[in-house]
Amino acid sequence: MKPTKNNLNIYSLTFRLPIIIWQLLFFVGPVLFMVAMSFFLVKNYRMTEAFEFINWTKMFSKNYFWDSYWFTIIIAGTSTLLTMLIAFPASFTLAFKVSDNIRRWAIFMLIIPFFTSYLVRTFSWYVILAEKGVINAFFSYLDLGPFKMLNTHIGTLVGYMTLTLPLVIILQTVTMANIDRNLIEAAYNLGCKPKSIIQRVIIPLSKTGFIIAAVFCFILSFGDFVAPFYLGGSQEPTLPILILDTTKSGQQWPRAAVVAIVMMITLFSIAFIGIMTAYSKSFKK
Template sequence: MKTTSFAKKILNAPYIVWSLIFIIAPLIMVIYYAFTDRSGAFTFNNVIALKNYGETFGRSILYAVIATLICLIISYPLAYIIARSGANKRGTLMMLIMLPMWMNFLIRTYSWLTLLANKGVINTILGAIGLGPFHMINTPGAVILGMVYNFLPYMVLPIYSIMSKLDFSLTEAASDLGCNGFQVLRRVIFPLSVPGIISGITMVFVPSVSTFYISQKLGGGKYLLIGDSIEMQFQSAYNYNLGASLSLVLMVMIIACMLVMNKFADDEGAAII
């Protein structure tokens, strides 16, 4: 008994060390900075200063929710089509979804700048056929577009992995029992793919709500998000304490969202029909 438990401790050690260095320590640092001032004395000033960021938080959540919904609307049928196509075609389609992820995030975002600019690629093409020009860059729409574009694969992948494991005879059984195409989707495919939807939503919402850079480039700095504010505190204002307290609030918000989503997954998975 003793030897096995000792062996287990040894085997667990790397994980414990890992999480101490990379998870626990940074968390403690964030909490420490959030409740101290520059001299290191305990203070609530950082928390009180948060009241100025209400609008930024609200905008972050709103944009993230919209981006997540758009991702879901695009990804669900896409994942279904990929999962239902033949083995060869499936590989190619998945490759196309993954391909942008191999490129640097900043470059991908920057490329949209040239596409959406007032004299950019899209307006030039539209101008050639007598349309536009449209003002697209530096709008909330451009920021949300950037989020959708960057995080779409994170929605497609989990939904696809659930859909590809779905037993095809279940959909046959459903149509055998009188379901038309839409009813098969609503009563069998959708309820069974809820776990994929939940993890897709989490994987898109979390990075969307905390993202920076996208809004700076595509929003022209006019629509600051909470991620940008945090970056600014650390990079230009050198106010680590306010930055830390903003991070802390964001983290609590994300944890709360995930708890709600998990609860939703447990309860509604079956009852949603």
């Protein structure tokens, strides 16, 4: 049975309407209200509804906003690049060097951390990376260190990877495992060296999946406040930390809304560009 054409009756609407109502109430409503809120005024710690551009001009004229903006983009971008590179050999191994059964088990294992408390895992890293933590205690046996890892970019990056690495490996593995093996064998039989098989066969064929993995990785790192706050030390606040500070301590919800909207626009542009490039070349063939 093919999907039936639009016929509006009680039965079909019973299934179609709940989510529309729910998302309008608790998703579209909040997001639109946040956009409206960015034009509200705050007087004597109370928010009054208005239509003024003062929050936008105030935020855009502040240096710390732009510093934080570029810092967030750079560190999330670095994290995306590193995560993709670190994940690749692992995904490659899972896709080509192990049996189907082991691959299934590995993916099974990799899904688990994605759905278990990121917060507790971050705290665990805090203890492991600390000045007197596990890693430095280990180094002291070798008469090395102590190395400062907490409150540095390394801390932030480790935190981001805790969040993104399992997902990126899953997406890369699934993409590469779906490549037609005959193509790789053909390249091999035609005398292609392993290195150029990776460069000229595997990577071009998995472009779409890789870009999607990178986009997800960027979105997750860009929007995360836990890693830069607890592991990165928050001296250089990222945009999520800026939202947090502005909302929690300053009572400046409208300005936090400005930051949030800028973040959303940035993410949508990056996701859009990513998806366009991911699907672009496949038309040319």
